[in-house]
Amino acid sequence: MSLDHVMTEGRAAPIGATFDGDGVNFAIFSENATRMVLCLYDEGGRETLQIDLPERDGDVWHGYISGLRPGQKYGYRAHGPYRPEEGHRFNPHKLLMDPYAKRLTGHPTWHDALQGYKVGHKDADLAMDTRDSAPYMPRSVVEDPAFSWGDDTPLRTPIQQSVIYEAHAKGLTMRRGDLDDAGTFLALSSDRMLDYLSDLGITAIELLPVHAYLTDRFLHEKNLSNYWGYQSIGFFAPEPKYMARAEISEFQQMVARFHSAGIEVLLDVVYNHTGEGNELGPTLAFRGLDNASYYRLQPDNPRFYVNDTGTGNTVNVDHPMVLRMIMDSLRYWVETMHVDGFRFDLCSTLGRQNEGGFDRGAAFFDAIRQDPVLCDVKLIAEPWDIGPGGYQLGAFPPPFMEWNDKYRDTVRRFWRADPGEAPALADRLTGSALQFDHSGRPATASVNLLTAHDGFTLMDTVSYNEKHNLANGEDGKDGHGENYSDNMGVEGETDDHDILAARARRRRNMMATLMLSQGTPMILAGDEMGNSQGGNNNAYSQDNEISWIDWDSFDHDFHDFTRMMIKFRKDHPLLRQKLFLHSxxxxxxxxxxxxxxxxxxxxxxxxxxxxxxxxxxxxxxxxxxxxxxxxxxxxxxxxxxxxxxxxxxxxxxxxxxxxxxxxxxxxxxxxxxxxxxxxxxxxxxxxxxxxxxxxxx
The missing domain is CATH 2.60.40.1180 (Golgi alpha-mannosidase II)
Known part of the structure; x- marks a missing residue:
């Protein structure tokens, strides 16, 4: 950066780094910081400038530098008290990512310097670490997200006509040898993949998290990876590994191509926690910018975090500026990236406010329901967390739909011939009215699923009685214990013709049940072709052939049956009514x-x-x-x-x-x-x- 570039006061809105054609406006929120320093970097990663943001409007710090262009790399250092006992963890020695960054250069490189405290110190996290974390941190990148969308418009497929396909952006294409840039957004939206998905008959693809995320240190040290992506560190930035050429336009191109094929794009989003973990986690962004604002802290001891998510921290949706960040993120993905809806991870957490339990009238739900952009997209809740009273199936306000785990478990138990399951199946077939037939909610509010990323695949549901998770490095103790599966006589792979025939019929029965049920069906990618994970029911850390869809073992018979059942459902509106059926x-x-x-x-x-x-x-x-x-x-x-x-x-x-x-x-x-x-x-x-x-x- 030239010395001729001078920082002026700029504007407090919009938050983030915004290119206006002449320069870049930087704005960032922190209620408790005493000073906010912008750091600029050249292409080689060398720091070229440190400069204070000159203005503060309320709790938004801001400044403007003319002459800066998209591609400029930057980060922040926030000054303030380091008093963990009071909830404050400012440490200007730590380079921080911009929570509103539209692109990140990569991922943190694990090193003790990423911690805000002295690792191994007798007082644990109470002693501040003064090593510079910049050599180990990715850079935030200024982006101009303008894209030539042509005539692309929202598909707005009626929910009663929807068939959702849950897929991993990388894993769906990694083992296809006929694709360029396998494992990326470009491969996912290639002609071959669009032809395959269109022929199958799905109407929406629901992608596991594509926000930039972190691989936890304990996984890194075991040579494993955070494959699923449920450790977000950037709510506006696409995950770098899914971009072939480090261009956010690759995501936009993917969405446009899906839309041209008549397929909506839904995103699995994680706003309930971040990848920074508990008090012993790294200082990457939110913790260093304003720990006491971004996170829910224990009222009687703010050194520690409320952990309703089971991941170490809980995002403080009660704070208006944190809620604004979430809303800004959602609107960005709809308006700028053209996605069609969201599935909210651990959505019960977002409905907790004022340190209390779940509230269907919480600020988060009210904000979405009145928002003119977000009220018109598909919204799906994962209706539970691990906090008190966290299981809330059926309790979410319209227009939310909900993952129905009772549907999954009932269908598995019924086809396993467990006693007493027939009445429950009848309820699931007709939209789970006990849970959803209230408050004007339609039968389509129930997202019916046989399987999802978390748990057995459909093939493994009929092939294993026990989970086989040793590859995860947790001695097989991880993963859900109640799978309601049935190996049909042999655990795992077999050459027995009768067992294979029984497994195929069981899968047909379950898929037929799904497509004949009132509600909104969701299929796990790979189930339609007989994909197996070898009995691993918690493959969150397996960025390898355990989790990648196996196209070489394609079950053509079951694929054809699944395609036929999807078409049968589409051809017969009786099977997909919004109104609940009544005797x-x-x-x-x-x-x-x-x-x-x-x-x-x-x-x-x-x-x-x-x-x-x-x-x-x-x-x-x-x-x-x-x-x-x-x-x-x-x-x-x-x-x-x-x-x-x-x-x-x-x-x-x-x-x-x-x-x-x-x-x-x-x-x-x-x-x-x-x-x-x-x-x-x-x-x-x-x-x-x-x-x-x-x-x-």
Missing amino acids: RERSVDGIEDLFWWRPDGKPMSDEDWGNPDLCCVAMELRMASGTPDYAETETAIFAVFNAGHATEMVIPDPPQGTHWVWRIDTSRHGKHTDVPDGRVTISGASVSVFLLDIHTG
């Missing part, structure tokens, strides 16, 4: 649209539902009143979910001039057979679907 005793309009039948053709009774040995659920759906997009030729669907032995089933008498057509039978991969006499044999361990056809000729 007579629960009908709000006097019109029945849901019927439950016994195998002998009689309606189910309370006594039938109370039978713990019940393992066959027969459901009839009829067109619900107020449904605008049903096909005139479709008035009813009859579906049978039989986890027991072969059963004789009496199909309800069709109206005059109509007849039932047997369209799906998971024991035979499919069926297109008329049912002339209303009596059929339903195979054991199978799903069958019958359509009412008004055509008689």
